[in-house]
Each structure stands twice: as C-alpha cells, then as structure tokens.
Amino acid sequence: MSVKDIKDKTPPRTMPIQSATFSNPINAEIRRAAATGIYDIRGGGAKRRVPHFDDLLFLGASVSRYPLEGYREKCDTKVTLGTRFAKKPIELDIPITIAGMSFGALSGPAKEALGRGASAAGTSTTTGDGGMTPEERGHSTKLVYQYLPSRYGMNPDDLRKADAIEVVVGQGAKPGGGGMLLGQKISDRVAEMRNLPKGIDQRSACRHPDWTGPDDLEIKILELREITAWEKPIYVKVGGTRPYYDTALAVKAGADVVVLDGMQGGTAATQDVFIEHVGLPTLACIRPAVQALQDLGVHREVQLVVSGGIRTGADVAKAMALGADAVAIGTAALIALGDNDPRWESEYQKLGSTAGAYDDWHEGQDPAGITTQDAELQKRLDPIEAGRHLRNYLSVMTLEAQTIARACGHNNLHNLEPEDLCALTMEAAAMARVPLAGTEWYPGKPGF
C-alpha cells in the first residue's frame, strides 16, 4: 500500500448519534418556544406511553372456570347510575357513556352526532363547558349536564332539563387546570352562550367560584338536589391525582356517581406540558378508587365511571374487571365520527400535521369538521352518518367486552373481577394489583 492509497481512504468515523435526552421532537419544541415565546397548546390527551390496559391480559376459562357460549348465552350489559340518592337514576343499555365535551370545542353537528349515536346505542351523552344546546338535548335520550367552574351557559332551566348533573372538579388531561377557548373559535353563538364578546380568548376557571373543599361541595350538592327536587343523579368528576381520597371525599359530599378521568383523557385545549406531566395514568386510578368505595361500604351503590384512553371492548372489560361500573369515552368517540381520518391527509399536511397526530383542535381549522365552529368545515360532518358510525362502534365495543366476559364465565359484564386478569409488566401489576403473568405476585401484595 502506498502512502497515497492511505490518504485517499476515508478513515472510519463515529456515527452521528441523536441524543435520547435532546431528541428531535424536544429540540424542535425548544426552537418553537424560542421563536414564539409561548407554550404549546393542543388538544387530546397524553401522547407518551404510560402503563395502560394493554399491559393487562384476561386469563379466560380453565378447568376451574367454565366459559359461557360465545353468542347465545346471556351476558348482561345494563347499568343503572345514580341509585344512591336520586329519585330518577339513569338506566343505560351499555356501560359505555359519552364523556363531556363542550359545544364550542365541538361543532353543533358533532354534538348532534354524539347524541344520535349514543341514543341509538342506549347510552348517555354529556354536555361540557359552554352549556346545553337544544340540538344536543333534542338528540340525546339521556343527557348529563356538566356543572363546571366557568359556569358558562349555566342555567337552572337546563339543569332541570338534564337527566343527571355532573359536578366537574377536574379532568385527567389537566387536573388543576382550567380551560381555554381561543378567540378564533368564538362564533357569535358561542360568545352569546358564554356571555362574552366575540373573538377574545375565553378562559375557563380552574376552580369553582362558590365553593372550595369537600364540606362546601356537600352543601353545593344539597343545593343542586333541592333545585331539582332530588330527582337527578349527581356525579362528581375528578381528574386522576389522588383517587383514593378524591373518591372518598366525593362520596362523603353526597355524590351518586364518581367519574374518574386518567391522564390519557382528552381535552379540547390545554398546555402540552400540562397534558404530558400532570396526573396519573388511568390504570393507576381504578384500584385506589374502588378501594375507597369498598372501605366506605358503597362499592356498586355509588357507581364508578372510568375514562381516559378507553378504545376497545377489551379496555372496557378491563376497567370493569378492576371495579368500574361503567366507562366514558371522548377521543375514541370523535375518531368514530371521523376525527383524524386519513381521508383528510392532504389537509392535515397543509396544517403542518398528519392524520393521527392532528391535535390543534383549538385553532378551529379541523379538516374533519368536528372541533371547529367554521360554518363551511362543519358541513363536512353529516350528523346522521357520523351518529351511525358512533352507534356501530359502541356496539362493537360492547360485543367485544361480552366476548371476553363470556370467555371468563360471566353472564354479566359487572361480574368481571380482578381475578380474571394478569399483568404483563411489573408496573401494570403494581397499579392494577393483579399478579404478574405466570406468578401469584404483584408489587405491594400483602404477605410477600
């Protein structure tokens, strides 16, 4: 080899390595923050991976457990919410409800579609920040009216028109945070319903204006019951933070139903840092909440509704096996209506996003016409067709949950129990308090 040959040969080089700490998304966010001086606001729930229902498996039947026939044998799905104090509890055909999503965040046709789909499936929908619309009331056979800190559109006539009342203390996506509807989404109608001028950013308060703490909440619930003649179930919705104590305090305050929303739960708009870094995963919330209900001797008497990242019948069955009476869905319902559908890919690209990742719902430019108040975009959503899709999706989830329950030998979804489950990871075993697959052990199990 000549000296010239050696010079020509490029020496081996260190491969460029991307930092796991300063990853491309992180660096892009640093650049974005540096350029704009404002935090990122977006819709949706936590996008990071956290221990979830995917980390649990059902065991199915065995010698000691015999299964029920897949299609024929009865497997009841009905649930009644509000049996503790309300004179008129809500009876649902399936244990999957539609979570509260505000008119304002969602278009009128989207709310109508939710009402149509849920009603056809025999379940309830929920209003949201911004009050009740006639379309929504008209198309929902069972409608839960949210009582929120902002009290936008809060009105005793609507309270009386509702089938249940949900006092919102917090949301899983942003426990401790308020809401934000940016000016570009404030149409005349939204502005009027909220008693604010058009075009300004509307903050939703993070705390209720006229009560603080569980003792006050008890009196607030008394007031709501007195106004509605003790007829309507009263739910208390909390974000997943201290599920044992929040559940116990909600029960103490007189709730008929506790709604518990984990950190994967969607929101219409909040700071990304909040969505990703505050709150507990849904999986970690359920057992402590059920424990609180059991310790107070009210499990099943005060119903527990779990939400945050519920997508399939398997998720429904797992939440119920851990002790929930029902679940609520937000994001999945929007996807069933057509949110983030690849058919709008070219438009997502124009907005700097891609189908499946689009979350700038607060900007009001949703190509699918769901999270917008733009008159033209809204027309893209046919509420009848979208409602049918939601109904189909709800019925598939129900069939899936029934399939699992029958395989575990249960003739009622509510008979699913932790004993039916095992966990794939140590984390999930600890959170769900079910054994790590193939063992009889979970972290924290007494006696080990």
Added chain:
Amino acid sequence: MMQTYDLQANGLRELNAALHAQANDTNQTSWEIVNPRGSHAVAVGLDAPIEVSVKGSTGYYTAGMNKQATVHVHGSAGPGVAENMMSGTVVVEGDASQYAGATGHGGLLVIKGNASSRCGISMKGINIVVHGNVGHMSAFMAQSGNLVVCGDAGDALGDSIYEARLFVRGSVKSLGADCIEKEMRPEHIEILRDLLDRAGSDAKPEEFKRYGSARQLYNFKIDNAY
C-alpha cells in the same frame, strides 16, 4: 295571602317543594319563612313572581339560581347568596359572606351591610349593589353586569375582568390584573343612579369611580418572530 313557614319544624325539602309548586299565576304570592337558623339552600331555584321574606340569617346559597322571585333576608346570608341568579331580586339586610352573586346572569342583588371576598365572582349580567364594603378578589373574572360598592373594596378588585362595570365610592385597596380606572361618562352616571335608586341607597352617583377591563389579557400575546 301570606303563608308562614317554620323551617325548623317542617324542614327544607318541603319548603323548596312548596315554593317550586308556585306557578306564574299563583295567588300565594307572599311567603314568610321563620326560624331559618343558618340553613343552607333556602328558597333555591325559584321560578315564579313571589315574595319570600326570611326572618333571620341563612347559610349557603340562599336564593341560588333565582328567577323572577323577590327574596328578602332579614338577617345575614352565608356564602354564595343569589349565586347564578337569572332574574328577580334578592335583598340581604345584614352582611353577606363570600361569593355573593357569583356567576349571576341577571336580576338585582342588594346587600345592605358588607359583602365578603369574591363578591360578584364570574358575574355574567347580574347587578349587585353593596351598601357597605366588599372583600378581596371581588368581581374576579367578572364578565358582564354591574357591581356597585358604596363603601370600600379590598385587594385585587376586578382581577382578570372582562366586560363587567365596577363602581366604587370609597377606596380600592388594590386593583387586580388588567383592571383599571375608567372614565365616568354620563351613561354610567345614569346606570348608577338607577341602580342606587332601586337598591334604596342615597349615595350620589357622582361620588363613585368606575373600574373595568384594560382588555390587555383578551388574547394570547405571541412574539411573532416568523
């Protein structure tokens, strides 16, 4: 015809049920509630043009969500009196605790004594006249309507206020974020004169200063470098 109701003897549920049963064309227009003894949720959710007179002091949420009715408390009222009132009139002869008139959409709330903190919080169209003073954080996030304070206001008056008008005769300990003193124009004097008159106050409109939103927090400020 005057109906007298003994709250201690007959209980809250029956009271509110009887008041809710009054229709728009009722002839049982006058109600007197005796022995309230600080009860909560007295005369809540009314929706008929009746007059309810409470002989004594009440607890939380007296006359909450009132529509049409006139509720007169001959004593002091606990937290959240007339919260979310839609229309009608609520008068408190004594003092009112926190969050008086919170989120009220309409009607008139008169407090003859002082009101505590967060008076008129998130108000959405209600008119509130306080003959005495109001505590800190009054008119926090107040959206619309008028808050008239004949005495002094505590710290952080009108913090994050939207379009509500605040009129204060005495001193203001401090103004909250985005709340500023504003010019008192003839139309404001007129609004004030009418409210003072309806609230039975002999204060002169000219003695008041007006406060409202600087509207600097209405939209997120972004440094549009690109």
